[in-house]
Amino acid sequence: MGKQLVLAEKPSVAREIARVLGCNRRESGFIEGENYIVTWALGHLIELAPPGDYNPRWRKWTLTSLPMLPDQLTLKVMDSTKEQFATIESLLQRTDVSDLIIATDAGREGELVARWIIEKGGYSGAIKRLWISSQTEQAIKEGFANLKEGYLFEPLYEAAQARAYADWYVGMNVTRALTCRYDARLSSGRVQSPTLALITEREEEIEAFSGEFFWTLRGHFGPFSATYQGEDDSSKIRSEELAEKIASELEGQTGQIVAITREEKSEMPPLAYNLTELQRDANLELGFSAKETLDTLQQLYERHKIVTYPRSDSRYITQDIVPTLNSRLKALEATPFGLVSNLYIEGGYREDLERFVKESGVSDHHAIIPTEQTVDLSRLSAKEVALWQLVALRFMEVLSGDYHYESITIEVAVGPHRLLSHQTFPIRQGWRDMARLLKREGEGISEPLPPLVVGDSLKVERISRRRNATKAPERYSEGTLLSAMENAGRFVDDSDLRKNLSGGLGTSATRADIIEKLIQNYYIEREGNFLKPTPRGREVIRLAPDALCSPVLTAKWEERLGKIAEGEEEPQRFIDDIKEST
Incomplete structure (x- = not known):
């Protein structure tokens, strides 16, 4: 039996796989051992050829050259990666290589990286697939002990390639049309354009906003305070004159408690992190950009x-991960979570079949959680510590009990006026206790109330007045934009299309790059923690086809790409339809 050739996506991953497999002879572009040869891509080594490679007439940017619709798109080795591709190509042709193991990232894009290299390299031998969600030694060993047949992932590759082809046909033609028609270097794309449209539409809402003032009154009764409620059950008073009139009728008067409502409530832990949710929280709490996260x-x-695995779109784990939870808790022993993690190992923890362990909620990869690798925080940079703590904190919260609290509402009548007080008193902190391990302050807790019963009389000691203003819509931060991209279905009226946008605009792996591309093209800019469109970006949206600025196009594509990935639609039919519509 010959040697197995392992193709990883990056040199760092390849080095770790080679170490675990016992490969120690380093060569230029690969590492060889007795039974394996480990080589690597550098992300994409192969790209789709540019228009000029199909037709010399398409090298010149003119409207008369459109549309550019080659019968078959071809692959081209990227200039910057020719040397590494040549290395892999020579390894694929070695007579002592018995089969190829794809070890690129386990997902649609990783499959495309490997398959284009295989196709361009002319390899036609046996293919196996390594499919793992972490880079620990144990995970790599288990993955190699349970390699999957390569043919099982051919539909995934076909879906990835179909999307790449469609993006080429639409992006190349629309970008050239906009640039030539308006004599300015403008680009547009299926995901970039609707994302930019979200930001520009929000800016238009802000500019069109016309605010107004309103007033609120709060009565102080000694042991608690309460907010004035109008006949419409709103605390907003539309004029200063009316607010002053009501305040004068309340000040110094004696009120009576007419109702006390007590209710015990609970709040379940948040779901585990996927990439988008982690990027959102890291932006909000740490000030990280999506790409930085x-x-x-x-x-x-x-x-x-x-x-x-970082690029996960799932917030759940599968049943086979449950037996590893103790080992993952053990790995936190030397961190601020160590005391509680040991208690959980000894005394048990929450295993929620609906909010954590959910087979149907996992496609390619489960939620982002700690591995079984022992954590040494001293080896991490400040940024790495901060982000890891977010992941570990959420993991511990998910394994913890509900937060239980008592909600008390007190209604006080002062003459014809009503005032309401809402108080919250923790009973059991549950998952909220986890943040205290990082010395984070919890939410404010109401002061204990004295014994109160319906009928008690209380004097209004003073009235505090506050002028407020209705707020304009807020610009998107990177965190809120990521959430809007992930939940883009809410911007689509058609219910069937909305279902196909369940994955949102872009993917967990690509959204950060989309935002960075919009910034690099000077279509949007950062202003503090917020994003605002530039005049150039607003002009692109004004000029681009309406269909390209709506999430509907992505919804239609994703529906069909999903069918291709499941083997339910022929990719060529999808590509033909894209070319016809272009």
Whole structure:
């Protein structure tokens, strides 16, 4: 039996796989051992050829050259990666190679990276697939012990390639049309354009906003305070004159408690992190950009091996991960979570079949959680520590009990006026206790109330007045934009199309790059923690076809790409339809 050739996506991943497989002879572009040869891509080594490669007439940017619809798109080795591709190509042709193991990222894009290399390299031998969610030694060993047949992932590759082809046909033609028609270098795309449209539409809402003032009154009764409620059950008073009139009728008067409602409530832990949710929280709490979060997370995954696969779109784990939870808790022993993690190992923890363990909620990869690798925080940078703590904190919260609290509402009548007080008193902190391990302050807790019963009389000691203003819609931050992209279905009226946008605009893996591309093209700019469109970006949306600025196009594509990935639609039919509509 010959040697198995392993193709990883990055050099760092390849080095770790080679170490685990016992490969120690380093050569230029690969590492060889007794039974394996491990080589690597550098992300994409292959791209779709540019228009000029199909027709010399298409090298010149003119409207008369449109549309550019080659019968068959071809692959081209990227200039910057020719040397590494030549290395892989020579390895694919070695007579002592018995089969190829694809070890690129386990997902649609990773499959495309590998398959284009295989196709361009002319390999036609046996193919196996390594499909793992973490880079620990144990995960790699288990993955190689349970390699999958390569043909099982051919529909996934076909879906990835169909999307790449469609993006070429639409992006190349629309970008050239806009640039030539308006004599300015403008670009547009299926995901980029609706994302930019979200930002420009929000800016238009802000500019069209006409605010107004309103007033609120709060009565202080000694042990508690309460807010004035109008006849419409609103606390807003539309004029200062009316607010002053009501205040004068309340001040110094004696009120009576007419109702006390007590209710015990609970709040379940949040769901585990997927990439988009982690990027949102990292932006909100740490000030990280989406790309900064992904890059830091990639280091925690590849270099330190203390978190699972970063580009996950799932917030759940599968049943086979449950037996590993104790080992993952054990790995936190030398961190601020160590005391509680040991208690959980000894005394048990929550295993919620609806909010954490959910087979139907996992496609390619489960939620982002700690691995079984022992954590040494001293080896991490400040950014890595901060982001890892978010992941670990959420993991511990998911395994913890509900937060229980008592909600008390007190209604006080002062003459014809009503005032309401809402009080919250924790009973059991549950999952909210986890944040205290990082010395984070919890939410404010109401002061204990004295014994109160319906009928008690209380004097209004004073009335505080506050002028407020209705707020304009807020610009998107990177965190809120990521959420809007992930939930783009809410911007689509058609219910069937909305279902096909369940994955949102772009993917967990690509959204950060889309935002960065919009910034690099000077279509949007950062202003503090917010994003605003530039005049150039607003002009692009004004000029681009309406269909390209709506999430509907992505919804239609994703429906069909999903069918291709499941083997339910022929990819060529999809491509033909894209070319016809272009």
